[in-house]
Every structure is written in structure tokens, then in C-alpha cells.
Amino acid sequence: MSILTLIIFAALAAIVLFQLYSVLGRRVGRQPGEAAPVEAPAPVSRKLDSPGDDAADDGAGLTGMAALRVRDPGFDAGRYLSGAKAAYEMVVRAFAAGDRATLRNLVSANVMSSFDTAITQRENTGITETVEFLNPPRADIERVDVEGDVARVVTRFLAEFRSRTKSAEGEAVDDRRTAELWTFERNLKSRDPNWTLVHVDAAEA
DSSP states (O other), rough: OOHHHHHHHHHHHHHHHHHHHHOOSOOOOTTTTTOOOOOOOOOOOOOOOOOOGSSSOTTOOOOOHHHHHOOOOTHHHHHHHHHHHHHHHHHHHHHTTTOOHHHHBOOOHHHHHHHHHHHHEEEEHTTTEEEEEEEOOEEEEEEEEETTTTEEEEEEEEEEEEEEEEEETTTEEEEEEEEEEEEEEEEEEEEOOOHHHOOOOEEOO
């Protein structure tokens, strides 16, 4: 092969490499000294009706846990369930003891009205009650709803406890197993991070 032919091939190779360089650029991969790229969360697909619609996503179109986490990025299911179990035990003990002051801090006005009626009836008959949990209650998130600025989390509780009641007839001891659905509510615009019990339903174990 002649020197002229080699020069021609070298020139062609240089042209091809220059074209690749122009298309791809010189920044291929992470360069020395650059920070590793931060992986962004997958975008939420939504239709933009006008240029102003690309403002911060308010969770429109999302439901359940996804909607809650958009409105409250700090929500942690594990921390919520830990708090829900603590609230469950406090409410059950306070109801048994007739502790209205504690209950008012944990439940809505409607739930408090029902509890107060039951406590009053028990007091009128001279019955007192105490509760002892045999095992820590189990809690699981059943459903999450977000309506406007209000979030509701329906939580399933399974519990075993011993109830001791005293009346004029004497003392009775009753071991119970319960399955209930408690709905906790919170205003997402409120600075108060606490959830309030707004509804109680029986559930299948």
C-alpha cells in the first residue's frame, strides 16, 4: 500500500472522528471532579391547560397514599402507625376509665359525644372499668383518602386486652379480642401534625 493511500485513509478517518465529536460532544460520562448525578423522581404525567399550569403539583388526579405524599412529603407510614397504636391504647384506656379530658384531645366532637354518652350511662349504673392490654395492638393502614385539604387514614386495629369491671354485684374479668377500623383525620394546611379520631367501625378479624 502506497504512502499516498495511507494518507487518504488517515484523512477520511479524521473526518469521521470529527463528525462524531461534533454530534456527541466531548462530555461523555462523568468527568473527574464532577459530583455524581442526583436521580430525580419520575415525573407525574398530567395535561397542562395553560403556561401557568406548570406550577407546583398539588396532587390533583392522584388518589390514596400517592395523593397524601404529594400534599405531605414528610408523611411516613411507619411513624404514623407507631403513633396510631399509641393513640389507640390511650383512647381505649381513657374510655374505660371515663377520662374525658384525655379523650377530648384525641377524638373529634362527634366521637366524643358518643363516648360521653356511654361513659355517663356506665357512671349512672355505678360500674367502673380498667383495661390491660395482653399484647401490643396490631395496626395496618386500610385506606387513605384526600379530599381538599383534609386527609383521612382508615386504620385496622387487632387487639387483645383484659377488661376488669366492678359494680354492686362484684368484679368481672373479661378477656377480649377486637378488630376495628378507626378513621384518623388531619388538615394538611394545619401546623398541628397530630391526627384526630373521627370514626370507629367494627371490622372482621
